[in-house]
Amino acid sequence: MASGIINFITDLTVKITTAAWGLFLLTWSVGWLIRGAPIPVLRFKRVGQSLIEDAVWAAFGLAIGTSVFALIAYIAKLFGATPPKPP
Template sequence: MDILTLIKNFIDRAVIISWFLFLLTWVIGWAIKGSPIPIGKARRVGQGLIEDAVWGAFWIAVGSTIFWLIYYIASMLSTKFPNPPMPQLP
């Protein structure tokens, strides 16, 4: 197995684990937030977990789009530069 295949395998696993973690964090966050524990800090932790899960899901969803956008902008910039001006003596 060459190194690129290894990295691609890692990427696939990272994507799958991220989706599962998003679901898990989302559920745990709501469970903590909705639990009948009258401690404000615990509720804030639940809220934070939900927010993080949503951000994670957002980044998984738009990640490939942003990479494509970077590719598009960079390919526009990769055109060859014009020749520099040569100073002419009078």
């Protein structure tokens, strides 16, 4: 049961991460496509700009995702390993 749930969550995370990478590439491309499109509408171009920005943030988040949680575990270990004695 326990390992079943854990496997399920891990699988789901891997799938979502993969999908997120794919979506990042797509969003990035779509963003540049919109920016590069020969349509002289500023609002349209701005959508492309925001898509590129979001994609960059997503890629950044994906790249450091594992590191963030490793850092949390490390910091928590600093705090949590030896909790201070009650007064």
